[in-house]
Structure formats: structure tokens, C-alpha cells
Amino acid sequence: xxxxxxxxxxxxxxxxxxxxxxxxxxxxxxxxxxxxxxxxxxxxxxxxxxxxxxxxxxxxxxxxxxxxxxxxxxxxxxxxxxxxxxxxxxxxxxxxxxxxxxxxxxxxxxxxxxxxxxxxxxxxxxxxxxxxxxxxxxxxxxxxxxxxxxxxxxxxxxxxxxxxxxxxxxxxxxxxxxxxxxxxxxxxxxxxxxxxxxxxxxxxxxxxxxxxxxxxxxxxxxxxxxxxxxxxxxxxxxxxxxxxxxxxxxxxxxxxxxxxxxxxxxxxxxxxxxxxxxxxxxxxxxxxxxxxxxxxxxxxxxxxxxxxxxxxxxxxxxxxxxxxxxxxxxxxxxxxxxxxxxxxxxxxxxxxxxxxxxxxxxxxxxxxxxxxxxxxxxxxxxxxxxxxxxxxxxxxxxxxxxxxxxxxxxxxxxxxxxxxxxxxxxxxxxxxxxxx
Ligand code: URA
Numbered sequence: 122x123x124x125x126x127x128x129x130x131x132x133x134x135x136x137x138x139x140x141x142x143x144x145x146x147x148x149x150x151x152x153x154x155x156x157x158x159x160x161x162x163x164x165x166x167x168x169x170x171x172x173x174x175x176x177x178x179x180x181x182x183x184x185x186x187x188x189x190x191x192x193x194x195x196x197x198x199x200x201x202x203x204x205x206x207x208x209x210x211x212x213x214x215x216x217x218x219x220x221x222x223x224x225x226x227x228x229x230x231x232x233x234x235x236x237x238x239x240x241x242x243x244x245x246x247x248x249x250x251x252x253x254x255x256x257x258x259x260x261x262x263x264x265x266x267x268x269x270x271x272x273x274x275x276x277x278x279x280x281x282x283x284x285x286x287x288x289x290x291x292x293x294x295x296x297x298x299x300x301x302x303x304x305x306x307x308x309x310x311x312x313x314x315x316x317x318x319x320x321x322x323x324x325x326x327x328x329x330x331x332x333x334x335x336x337x338x339x340x341x342x343x344x345x346x347x348x349x350x351x352x353x354x355x356x357x358x359x360x361x362x363x364x365x366x367x368x369x370x371x372x373x374x375x376x377x378x379x380x381x382x383x384x385x386x387x388x389x390x391x392x393x394x395x396x397x398x399x400x401x402x403x404x405x406x407x408x409x410x411x412x413x414x415x416x417x418x419x420x421x422x423x424x425x426x427x428x429x430x431x432x433x434x435x436x437x438x439x440x441x442x443x444x445x446x447x448x449x450x451x452x453x454x455x456x457x458x459x460x461x462x463x464x465x466x467x468x469x470x471x472x473x474x475x476x477x478x479x480x481x482x483x484x485x486x487x488x489x490x491x492x493x494x495x496x497x498x499x500x501x502x503x504x505x506x507x508x509x510x511x512x513x514x515x516x517x518x519x520x521x522x523x524x525x526x527x528x529x530x531x532x533x534x535x536x537x538x539x540x541x542x543x544x545x546x547x548x549x550x551x552x553x554x555x556x557x
Contacts, residue, residue, distance in 0.1 A: 127151070127161050134168035142181040149185035153284045159291055166288070166297040174302040179344060180351030182302075186310035187352075189284035193233075193316030198267050200229050203403045204317035206308060208341070209241035211329040211478035212366035212503075215396050216244045216274065217380035221431035222400040224271035225422040226415075228407030231267045233277045233315045237487045237495075240478030241331070242376065245276050250374035250452070250497035254441035270434040282310040301337065305344040313352050319406040320349055320356040323399055326553060327364035329474025335360075335553070342556045357402055360553040361395055365472045365507045368392040372486035372500015372521070374452040381449040384429035391506070391551055397423070398552050412555075455485065455498035455523040460516040461535045469505045469517065470542035477501060477518075477538050483531040484522040496523050501535070508548050511541060 130144055140148075148165070151157045174182065195202050203223065207213055220230045234244035234256075245256045256276045258266065266273035285307050292298045312320050322345050325331070326338035342358035349356025368389040370379040382388045383396065401416030408415065422428045433446050445451045481487065485496030504516045511517065517539050522528050 127157055131161065131164050131168060134165060134172055137172050139175055140178050140181075142177070145178060145181040146185045149182070149189060149284050153189045153287065162288070163291055163295045163297075166292060166295060166300075166303065169302060170297045170300040176344070176347045176351065179302050179306055180348050183306040183309045183313065183348045184352060186282050186284040186288070186306060187313040190280040190282050190314065191278060192314050193278075193281075195231055195316040195318070197264055198229050198231060200227070201319060201407045201409070202229050202231055202317040203319045203321060203407045204230075204232060204312055204315055205321045205323060205399060205403060206312055207323040208308070208325050209238065209331045210325045210363040210367060211241065211474050211481070212368050212371045212376065213242065213325070213363075214247065214368065214370070214376040214380040214392070215323065215399055217247060217377060217432070218383050218392065218396040218428070219400045219403065220272050220274060221384060221435065222396065222419050222422045222428040223403045223407065224435075225427035225431045226400075226404045226408070226418045227271070228404055229267050230272040230274075231263065231317065232272070232274045233281070234274050235277060240475050240482060240487075242371070242373065242478075242481075242487070244274060246495055247373045247377050248274060248441075250377055251436060251441040251445050254436060255439050258439065266435070266438045270431065270438050272431060272435050273439065274435070277311065277315075281314045285310050301341050301344055304331075305341055305348060309345050309348040309352075313354065318354065320354055321399065321403050321406065322346070322356065322358040324358050324360045325363035326360055327362050327474065327549065328472065329363035329366060329478060339554065339556070342554075346556050355406060357406065358556040359399060359402060360556070361398075362549040362551050362553055363474055364549040365474055366477055366503055367395060369503045369506075370500065371477060371481045371503070372484070373495060373497045375454065375498075375500040375502060375521070378449040378452045381429075381432070381446055384423065384426070384432055386424065386426070393423075394551050402555070453498050454500075455496055455521040457523060457525055457528055458519055458521050459528050459532055460504075461518045461520065461532055461539070463511040463513055463515045463517050463541055465513050465541055467511060467541040467543050468545045469507055469509050469511055469539060470544070470546040471540040472507065473538040476534065480520070480531045480535045480538065483534060484520055484527050485524065499523060499527075508546055
């Protein structure tokens with residue numbers, strides 16, 4: 122590190138220099154060990170924010186972050202393991218559908234998922250709306266579950282990429298969250314530490330995505346794929362539309378119910394299309410077959426209900442009440458409901474999808490603070506999708522909550538999230554691009 126003074130490294134990055142691999146490794150080790158104060162690391166993050174990073178710097182940063190904690194060894198599991206990560210969305214229940222499809226096709230899924238973040242929902246919270254479902258399994262139990270049933274979805278272990286946890290907390294309060302290299306290294310450090318052989322990234326784009334502009338989503342996808350390549354793991358990114366909520370249901374048990382219905386052969390067309398593409402790609406990676414063949418296998422697993430059976434097996438194995446999977450009507454929506462109505466005749470032309478996610482949070486479907494609990498039955502059921510014809514006074518969405526005071530506030534918020542126009546809008550492509 123030259124002089125050994127961290128301030129000189131800050132100067133270097135600030136002035137547009139390229140950091141050496143060893144400098145980056147030492148920076149992350151020292152920061153994780155508490156030897157670099159937050160104010161200096163904040164300055165470095167801001168320098169990275171403005172100056173960016175080369176692919177080589179980014180790979181070195183991500184690998185150093187991965188190595189700051191435990192790296193899971195999935196080698197006891199037979200076959201090529203494939204992980205999937207979504208950069209987040211509204212109504213995104215894809216893991217609940219894709220993981221069972223992929224497992225039913227013989228590709229093991231050993232997945233660590235997260236909780237809701239901001240306006241986006243989290244797979245762990247959704248799974249916990251199945252009574253009894255345990256997301257905290259000991260390592261041996263997790264491995265046994267994957268070997269027995271072909272899949273398990275659990276919470277991230279406490280010591281996975283601790284450098285990311287520390288860096289994210291700083292980014293959150295220093296205006297440096299929205300840096301593409303910092304987002305890419307944050308996501309990939311955790312994915313690489315989770316130990317799967319190959320990685321599929323679902324990079325969402327549009328008004329309900331973390332990054333809303335296509336150009337930014339494409340850049341994020343490209344940077345993450347480059348990190349995967351630099352780390353020696355085949356990584357593919359699929360850019361998918363989050364221009365409107367995926368499916369009709371937003372909120373934990375509402376989404377689980379919609380996911381089960383999809384696995385039972387019903388379910389919304391957009392959910393099916395995105396899930397078959399994601400599952401097809403994971404199967405293609407795991408079985409080393411062309412994508413189209415992967416998609417055909419995924420479709421068969423869905424049609425023949427093999428994937429539905431897998432979800433039942435996983436639920437039983439993780440202590441969940443399988444009766445809910447057999448009869449999704451058992452999931453109770455929260456008892457207080459109301460509708461948002463169309464103010465005029467026309468077509469549903471545009472949604473502020475992030476706003477719809479916020480409204481679901483206001484109803485109780487998300488956490489207001491880290492400690493607050495979730496109302497699993499709270500959320501939104503969209504009655505119309507983009508391009509649907511609507512009549513004045515017709516319901517656009519139905520809202521569910523357990524607290525009267527939340528309904529009014531969320532309904533007012535939702536009213537501004539849906540735009541009616543006289544002209545039928547062009548429809549967004551769901552699978553926008555694939556980056557290898
Ligand atoms: N998700 C992450 O894990 N990290 C980021 O920086 C942004 C989204």
C-alpha cells in the first residue's frame with residue numbers, strides 16, 4: 122500500500138487512479154477488523170462513487186468482501202448447484218416457484234434468501250407466512266434437506282460477507298448506495314460466499330426495480346457477470362421487467378398463495394412466463410443443456426405438477442404446515458379491506474410500482490423498523506394489469522390490512538400510483554435481455 126497510509130489510497134482513487142488487488146484486499150481486511158475509521162472509508166466510498174472501478178478492481182473488491190467471512194462449501198451436494206438472485210421488485214414471488222421447478226428437474230437448489238428491503242418484499246418473510254416453516258436450519262440440516270428433497274431455502278448465515286454488512290451500513294448514510302460497482306460487489310460477495318457452482322441473476326428494471334433505467338440495469342448486469350467470470354463461476358444475468366407488479370398479489374401470504382396456484386397450473390401469465398425463463402436458464406446451467414431445452418423441461422415439471430410436489434416436500438422438510446400448500450384457501454387475508462377505484466374510463470397505462478410496494482408496506486406487509494413484525498395477511502391484490510380496459514368506478518386494486526387506520530393512508534397513496542389513459546399503452550417486454 123505504498124506509504125501504508127490509507128489516506129494515500131483515498132487520494133489515489135479520488136484522482137482517478139486504479140487500485141492494486143493487494144491494496145483492495147488490505148483495505149477490506151483492515152476495515153472489517155475495525156482498523157480503518159468510518160470517516161476514511163466513507164471518503165473512499167465517495168471516491169469510488171465518482172470514479173468508478175475497472176472490472177479487475179471490482180473483482181478484487183468482491184473477492185475480498187467474500188473472504189471477509191464464511192464461504193459455504195456445497196461440495197457434499199451431488200450435481201451442479203445453481204443459485205438465483207433477484208435485485209428486487211414488487212410482487213416478486215419467483216423464488217417460490219422457480220426453486221421447486223429447478224429441483225424437480227434434478228438441479229439441486231441450496232439457497233440463502235433475504236428479508237424485505239425498503240419497498241421490496243423478501244422470500245424469507247414470504248416463506249414464514251406458511252405456519253411452522255423454519256428458515257433457520259443448522260448447516261447439517263440444510264445439507265440433509267438439499268440431499269433428501271433437492272432443495273432448501275434458508276436465511277443467510279450470520280457471518281456471510283460481514284464486510285458487506287459494514288459497508289452497506291456506511292453507504293446507507295453517506296449517499297453512496299446507488300453506485301453500480303458498489304451494488305454489484307455487495308450482491309456478488311454474498312452470492313459467491315453462498316457457495317453455489319453457478320449463478321443466475323434476475324436484474325429487474327422499471328418503476329418497481331431498485332434501478333429503474335434500462336441503461337443502469339444493463340450496466341449492473343454486465344458488471345455482475347464480469348465479477349462472476351473473474352471469480353471463475355459461470356454467471357448469467359436475465360433482465361426482467363418490473364414496470365408493474367409481477368402477478369396480481371403483493372404481500373406475504375397473498376404472494377405465497379399465488380405462487381402455489383401457479384405451481385398447481387393456474388396463476389397469472391406474467392408470473393408463469395418470467396418463472397419459466399428463470400427456471401429454464403437455471404436448468405440449462407445445471408444440466409449444461411441449451412436454454413430452450415431447459416425451458417421445455419421447466420414447462421413439463423410445471424405441467425406434470427412435479428414442481429408443486431417439490432414445494433410440498435420442502436415445506437414438510439422445513440416444518441411447515443403442508444395443508445396450506447394443498448389448500449391455499451387456508452391462507453387468510455387480513456380482515457379489513459377496501460378498493461381503489463378507477464377515476465375515469467380508459468386503460469391502465471402506467472403504474473408507479475415502487476409506490477405500490479410502499480403502499481403494501483403501509484398496510485403492514487413490510488417492516489417499518491428492523492424490529493417491527495409483519496402482518497402476513499396484509500397486502501394488495503391488483504384487479505387490473507397494464508393495458509387492461511377499465512370503467513370509471515371499477516376496482517383497480519383491493520387492499521388488505523388488520524388496522525383500520527392503515528387502510529385510508531395506503532388507499533390515498535395508491536390512488537397516485539396508477540394512471541388511466543384513453544389510449545391503450547404499449548406493453549413492456551417481460552424478458553428484456555440475457556447477458557452472459
Ligand atoms: N442489494 C444488496 O444486497 N446490495 C446493494 O448494494 C443493493 C441491493
